[in-house]
Amino acid sequence: MKKMFLMLCVAAALTGGSIVQASAAHITETEATARLKEALNRSFANVTKVRWYTDDHKIFTAKFLAGENLVTAYFNAEGTLLSTRRYITEDQLPLAVITRIQKRYPDTWIRTAVEFDAGNVTTYYVTLEGAENWVVVKSDSNGQLSVYQKLKKA
Incomplete structure (x- = not known):
């Protein structure tokens, strides 16, 4: 549940x-x-x-x-x-998260960031826009990234 x-x-x-x-x-x-x-x-x-x-x-x-x-x-x-949950700015993301995103996705820019807190666990969902696609990455406060969703631009 x-x-x-x-x-x-x-x-x-x-x-x-x-x-x-x-x-x-x-x-x-x-x-x-x-x-x-x-x-x-x-x-x-x-x-x-x-x-x-x-x-x-x-x-x-x-x-x-x-x-x-x-x-x-x-x-x-x-x-x-x-x-x-709350929408946050790029500047409000933890340093570990923003650093990992910049290293792993250098040719994208951050469109939105959502901070989600549930049961003493904070998770970030960051939507990145690239030239050909959108990527939503999920991260913990330590910058452990995983691809949550990937969409190709039309």
Whole structure:
């Protein structure tokens, strides 16, 4: 179950949608319970523009601004933070990640980077654009890269 949830979160992060959008067509905006609001405030400081979504009332998606960063956080109904994702800039990638990407993919440039945190594990998904293709690489904080997806340009 955890692996399936993690894969759906990764897919959502890469497509720009939420986990709920990736798994169901009937997502609805919802009013968060006091427990969920408290969990959000306990997990994040100074959040604004918070919107809550769910499709099954088991997993709740909070989209909000934390400073200038757009963050998506996933909670269960009890208020446990399951995972987060946020788009980051190239400068926010760990030095080990950016160094390995530059060495392994010298003829590409970074189009997007997503930081995904789940269960004390941080994973980065970086979309690289080259002359003939797009490559999404997955990396841990130490710069261990693997190809997640490769697409040929039309």
